[in-house]
Each structure stands twice: as structure tokens, then as C-alpha cells.
Amino acid sequence: MSGGAAILVRGAGVAGLVTAVTLAERGAKVTLAEAGSRIGSGASWMAGGMLAPWCEAADAPREVTEHSLGSLSWWRSHVPDVESNGSLVLAPARDTAEITRFGRRTSHFEEIGAEEIARLEPDLAGRFSRGLFFPEEGHLDPRKALPALADRLVRLGGRLLLDQADMPASAGFDYIVDCTGLRAREALGTLRGVRGEMILLRCRDVSLHRPVRMLHPRIPVYIVPRADHLFMVGATMVESENAGPMTLRSMSELMNAAWVLHPGFAEAEIIEMGTGLRPSYPDNMPLVTQEGRTVFVNGMFRHGYLLSPWLAARAADLIFG
Template sequence: MATVLAGRSAAVCVIHRQDPATRASHFAGGMLAPWCEAADATPALVAPGIEAIDWWARHVPETCREGSLVVAAQRDQGELARFARRTAGHRMCPAAEIEPELDGRFSQALFFAGEAHLDPRAALRALAAGLERQGVEIREGEVEEADHAGFDHVIDCRGHAAAPMLPDLRGVRGEMLLLRCPGVTLRRPVRLLHPRIPLYVVPRGGGVFMVGATMIESADRRAVTARSAVELLNAAYALHPGFAEAEILEAGSNIRPAFPDNMPALRRQGRVLHLNGMYRHGFLLSPHFARRAAAIVFGEDTMETGEAA
């Protein structure tokens, strides 16, 4: 949001909590996968998701545009067929054609050549550095400071922390692991379909992989549970036996903010514009919704108090 506003020559101040562990984005997968995500969401996210890939590539040069791969065990080939029917932008091919290390493990895969991925933590550092170069003030604090600081506009992007202001915002806990496994070489995100434990593995470079992520209908900010850790590790091993020798670098969890339809929304309450409800689509849909919010700020779009967009 700050990057879009600063790009339009607005004077911006970012007030946020300093601790990265308070941010859902700190634990995100960073997959820019509009076609894959449309399998379980509205197809309306595909077009803004495609735009997001270009947006992130402009602002974060390390954005990797290698596509993504979807596989399923032989006994779960029905899951792969169903995924293919619910999505577009893919071709069916042998998994080893795209990821040679999967040779002999998965006979067929769906390859989404147009998708991309990034490291969320590195991406946010890049955005912050870009803002600082433009003279944007970034400071630690709470939203109450903005309420009394004389700003013309206040945009609340706090995720689940804004739940007291948004009664229909719920929390969905996600849990993830960071593994170091130099013996595994994957160039792109790989999704393993499973009727009970869907999994994705996202390469972060240097032999590090993010493995995620659970979807638990709870706003309980507990640490990763033993059950989830075992399931994620078992699924990673099912994808590639090399993960049996992986070093666990981190186990983390946080709360995704979600509205009832699992899609983001803009809502105005007085002088505060809420941008929230990103669910699992934060990196995919945030550029689109930031542009819409900027249009409201600059008077190019109008909203009534309490209206959702």
C-alpha cells in the first residue's frame, strides 16, 4: 500500500509493529499462483493475480518466474484430474520433464508455466528499502498513533489485529516449516495434492525450502503443533525422500485474516479505510487492492462509510 501511494507522490508514513513474528506475511509461502489458487477460490482472482506477478517482478528483481508444478501420488490421481478441471493455464506432462529430481515418483503433473514465486521476507525488505530511498518514514508503533496524528487519510492494513473493528473478520491459522536440505534441488514450487493433507514446497535458495501450510479455522496463536509438524514432514518426505535428511531451521505459525467469502475487501469506517481479509492471497492480490485503495484516497473512486468494495 505504501509503495503504491509513494509511487503516486503521496507523502506517506508507515506505522507498524517491529517484530516480524506479528505479521502473517512473515510465514507466507510467497507463491504467485493465480491459476492454482483459483482451484479453491473465485476465478475473479486470476486477472489481478497475473498483474501481481509483473508488479512484484518490477519491485523485487529476485522474483522467480519458473512456473509451478502440481503432482499427486498414484493412488490420488483422481485429485490431480479434479484439480485440472477446476483450473486453467496448465499442461499435463511427466513430472520429471519439469523437475528431474521427481523422476520415478510421479508419472504425471500439471505445469503452470506462467506462475512465479518469491521470498516474502526478502520481498518486504526490498519494498522497505525502496520506500526509504523515497524518503518515506517507517516507524514502530500502533494504529492509535495514526488516529491522532493529523493525517489526511489512515489506511489500516493490520490483518487479524484489526478484528475488533471488523466483526466478520475471522482467523485461519497457518503453520509452516523452513528446512535446509542441500540434497534436494527444486527450482519452482511443487504442490502435492492429497485428500487430507495438501502440501506445497517452495524453494528459497541455498538449499532452503519452505514447507506449508496448514489451514486451521482458529485464531489461536499457538506454536506449531506436533501433529502439524509430523504431517508436514511426512508429506515432504512423500514428495521427495531426500527431505528425510533435512535440517529443521524454523517452525512458525500465524493467523491469516479472512472474511466469510475468503476474499479481500476495502471498507471505510469514518476516516479509516480498512484493507483486509487477504486470507491466503496476500502477495497475490495486494497490488490490485492497493491500487484500488489509492484510487479512493485520490478521489478517483468513492465509497460510503461502511461500504465494502
């Protein structure tokens, strides 16, 4: 198949956008069709945007780390404002044993004490005596990165079509790449939804320079800094297919984690609360599969931003050989 193939990519979440750009960079004539009225209308918009392959090794199969080592450099070469300040892992005083557990299951970190924590994050000075610092990790703001990818696709000669739930597959395309997440369940019957939850806070009294993971025996919580004193606070995963409003318990846990990190968050403004369902296979590992002229890229679980560049390259290799 030559690079000038006409390809329809369905779904403009992180998987669809990264795949569309990758195919266009390989010379394909790409049409990206999104069922919603904007890009990233699913779980991709609610994500933390952490590019943390080493931290993810605490609970994910080793393949997640192996296949995501190039993700930070990929994103830095494709979108602006990608931060490479590492990740910080902390725990409340009563849960410091969780730091030891986390360290046993990960690598590429530095064990640090109160003085180093204060140097990395001055606003946390005197609040924590022990932590782990992962200097090779980074993060991005999905709400800036996804539009930047869409712009890049158009500059590469691709088309972006919104409100296209029924874009016909027979409209002169050589290949279809399906990145529609849970909407592909009929063809990919083993998919399940894993609920993700987030609160977006604005707090002018706190400054952070990198994502902070607050460990807890039941549910770890991360706090990711964004521009204009915004902070995304999220839970890594909840085994539920309920896509409804956030529960009182979840909201309390997220806000309490922020307050434990720094009491200044008690005066934070709640800008937004949201939930999303992440498409996941039974083993929580994504797959690139092919049925005739249709290639499926799906099952991102909580690793969409980490693994999309690798999965997109696999999809392109299937198509171009």
C-alpha cells in the same frame, strides 16, 4: 485530493507495505507505522510467497484469479529475486485422482508425464508419472521481498516507524489506511483468523526450481524452494484461531509430504517451525472499505501476495479519486 496528501498506513505486513509503496508512487507523503519490532511480524513473514493465480482457482472464487493476474509483473518490477519458473502439481501414486480433480477446476496448465517432470525437476526423475505444470506462475521469498519494499518506500520519501502500536491518527494526516489484519477486528467485526503453518527445512541433497503442490484429499501441502538449499513447507489453510505452537499431527503431515516428494528430505535440517493467523472475511475474499478518512485493506485469507497489488490500487483510487 492531490498526490501530496499526508497518509498514515498502519501495519507493515504485505498489505501495508504494498499499499504504502503504491501510495508513495502516486505522490503521497506516507508514514508506515508498525506495532511490532520488525516488518512482516505477522502471517506475512510465514507465507510461501507463491504467485499462483491459476492454481488458486482450484479452491478460490474466480475473482481471486481475475484480480491477481498482474501480481507477478508487479512484484518483478518492485523487488529483486522474483522467480518465474511456473508451478508444478503432483500427487502420490494413491492420490492421482486428485490431479484430475485439480485440473477440472483450474486452467492455463499443461498435463505432463514422467519425462517432462524429470526435465523440469531432475531430482524428481522416476518418482511421479503424472502432473500439471502451470508455466505462467512464479514465487518469491517474503523474507527478501518485504525488506525490499520497505527500502523502496524510504527511497520514495516515506517514513517507516516500528514499535508504534498507538500512532495518533490526528498527527496531521489527511487519510489513515488500516492494514492491521486481525487487530482491526473491533472496527471490522466479521473478521476471523485462519491458521497457517510452516516448516523451514535445509536439505542439501534436493534441488527444486519451482513450488511443488502435493495434493491430498484432506490437506494439500506445498514445498517452495528458497536460496541456500532452504525449503518452505506449508499447509494452505487450517480453520482454527489457535495461534499457539504447531501440533504433532500438523508437523508430521508437513514433513511426510516433503519426504513423499523426495526421500532426501529425510535428512533435512529443521530450521524453523511457525504458525500464523491470516485475517479472513466469511467469504474468504478481501475488501477495501472506507469510513470517513480511514480506509481499511483487510481480509487477505491466503492470498496476500497475490492480491495486495490490486487492493493497494483500489485503496489509492479511493483516496485520490
